[in-house]
Amino acid sequence: MSSILNTLERDDDASAVISWAQDLPGVRAGSALVESGGRLLVAQDDAYELFWLLDLEVGQVPRLESVSLTPGSGPLAKSHKPDFEAAADLPDGRIVVIGSGSAPTRNSVVIVDPDRGTYDLKDASRIYEIVGGALGHALNIEAMLWIGDGFRLFHRGNSGDGNATVDIVVDPDDPREVLVGGISYWDLGHVPGQNGPVALTFTDADLDLSGRQWFLAAAEDTPNAIDDGPIAGASLGFLSGDTGRWTLLRDADGAPSTRKAEGLVIAADTTGGWIVTDPDDEHASAELCRIELSGWDAAQ
Numbered sequence: 124m125s126s127i128l129n130t131l132e133r134d135d136d137a138s139a140v141i142s143w144a145q146d147l148p149g150v151r152a153g154s155a156l157v158e159s160g161g162r163l164l165v166a167q168d169d170a171y172e173l174f175w176l177l178d179l180e181v182g183q184v185p186r187l188e189s190v191s192l193t194p195g196s197g198p199l200a201k202s203h204k205p206d207f208e209a210a211a212d213l214p215d216g217r218i219v220v221i222g223s224g225s226a227p228t229r230n231s232v233v234i235v236d237p238d239r240g241t242y243d244l245k246d247a248s249r250i251y252e253i254v255g256g257a258l259g260h261a262l263n264i265e266a267m268l269w270i271g272d273g274f275r276l277f278h279r280g281n282s283g284d285g286n287a288t289v290d291i292v293v294d295p296d297d298p299r300e301v302l303v304g305g306i307s308y309w310d311l312g313h314v315p316g317q318n319g320p321v322a323l324t325f326t327d328a329d330l331d332l333s334g335r336q337w338f339l340a341a342a343e344d345t346p347n348a349i350d351d352g353p354i355a356g357a358s359l360g361f362l363s364g365d366t367g368r369w370t371l372l373r374d375a376d377g378a379p380s381t382r383k384a385e386g387l388v389i390a391a392d393t394t395g396g397w398i399v400t401d402p403d404d405e406h407a408s409a410e411l412c413r414i415e416l417s418g419w420d421a422a423q
Contacts, residue, residue: 221264288307
């Protein structure tokens with residue numbers, strides 16, 4: 124398990140632009156995004172509740188279908204919220220959604236079977252215990268991918284511990300036995316903040332059809348994994364071996380976006396995709412954003 128810090132190159136010849144954004148009424152804190160059968164599944168971090176976004180079309184408000192995982196699944200205080208932050212497709216068509224692990228109440232996993240319409244909520248404390256022990260500090264898992272025969276977890280390093288990816292093998296239906304594989308540490312770059320540079324940290328990830336590992340990152344000016352802070356900027360990029368590339372996420376007017384982009388789906392043709400945001404405001408709606416990508420074919 125190497126402690127070498129892998130660095131990424133900033134690529135201003137590539138672009139990631141938010142071309143359209145739409146409020147999602149009822150979704151307060153969009154935190155993970157997965158595509159399944161032409162619809163999007165959104166996790167939010169402050170409730171035991173998921174949302175399906177149906178009838179997706181750029182420029183149109185999607186139809187929302189709420190799924191309650193527990194009775195009375197409204198917004199919860201920070202000390203009680205499940206903090207669902209990561210989701211991934213399984214080879215059998217099911218979806219796994221997990222909590223960040225940044226507090227004891229945030230150690231749940233949900234197994235979603237879209238074909239059967241079932242949602243199985245489980246305790247996954249053993250995953251967080253083993254992975255946290257391997258990293259040597261508290262966790263803040265923000266993304267996950269199914270790669271090969273296991274998961275790649277993306278730890279968000281806004282606690283000063285550094286961004287990391289951790290490969291694990293675990294049966295999501297019985298998450299008691301966990302095998303940790305490789306751990307890699309990442310410097311995702313910085314953006315200017317009010318009081319100096321702010322580190323970009325993982326917020327989500329997705330695989331395209333070629334197997335490229337795309338990621339979202341946000342520069343949130345906060346000292347720990349619990350407290351929110353102002354967003355100085357966001358980025359989109361990809362990992363390749365022990366390196367990769369990134370560029371600033373920009374709004375339609377070309378200005379660097381300060382949206383807290385937390386969920387990512389890359390379109391099959393890799394010319395665009397979808398992002399969901401977390402406004403960190405219980406009275407504001409999350410946004411669904413369409414992104415347009417260019418210049419990435421040359422970025423290998």
